[in-house]
Amino acid sequence: MSKSVRLDWKSTNSVVISGELDESSDLSSLDRCASQICYVDFAKVSRVNSTGLKTWLQTITKNKIQLVLRECSVSIVEQFAMVPQFLGKNGIVESFFAPYHCISCFHEDQKRYQVGQNLDLDHPHIEVELKDPCPECGDVLELEQAPELYLSFLHVRSSQAS
Numbered sequence: 001m002s003k004s005v006r007l008d009w010k011s012t013n014s015v016v017i018s019g020e021l022d023e024s025s026d027l028s029s030l031d032r033c034a035s036q037i038c039y040v041d042f043a044k045v046s047r048v049n050s051t052g053l054k055t056w057l058q059t060i061t062k063n064k065i066q067l068v069l070r071e072c073s074v075s076i077v078e079q080f081a082m083v084p085q086f087l088g089k090n091g092i093v094e095s096f097f098a099p100y101h102c103i104s105c106f107h108e109d110q111k112r113y114q115v116g117q118n119l120d121l122d123h124p125h126i127e128v129e130l131k132d133p134c135p136e137c138g139d140v141l142e143l144e145q146a147p148e149l150y151l152s153f154l155h156v157r158s159s160q161a162s
């Protein structure tokens with residue numbers, strides 16, 4: 001299977017994007033969501049490079065797409081944590097994955113956070129250490145990034161809602 005990006009439309013305004021967002025990425029089918037809400041599932045995007053990022057930013061800006069991002073992979077979260085414009089104007093992050101690793105054996109894991117489920121926007125809390133121990137050795141699974149990184153993009157939504 002090709003690594004380049006794929007857009008699978010589930011309905012007129014809901015799309016699953018998978019693969020790598022890079023210079024070969026064709027995002028033109030997003031044009032159909034111009035000036036509308038578009039639900040994007042980002043669970044299967046493994047990598048984003050600078051050209052892919054530029055294409056994404058151009059597409060959502062040009063079309064004034066109102067984004068609702070779901071199941072954001074670790075790579076995607078890194079993008080909008082660094083580049084807030086990734087979310088577009090008034091973009092919303094509904095759910096995402098945070099990377100954890102074991103402090104002893106470096107086993108890697110991820111935890112899914114969903115706003116309104118295990119993440120309260122009034123009191124957002126990202127676990128620095130997971131309650132469940134490492135499945136390999138029983139030691140502690142620790143968050144790979146500073147928790148503030150996650151709060152930066154969640155704030156976008158809370159300030160918008162007020």
Ligand SMILES: [Zn+2]
Nearest residue numbers: 102105134137
């Ligand atoms: Zn371990």
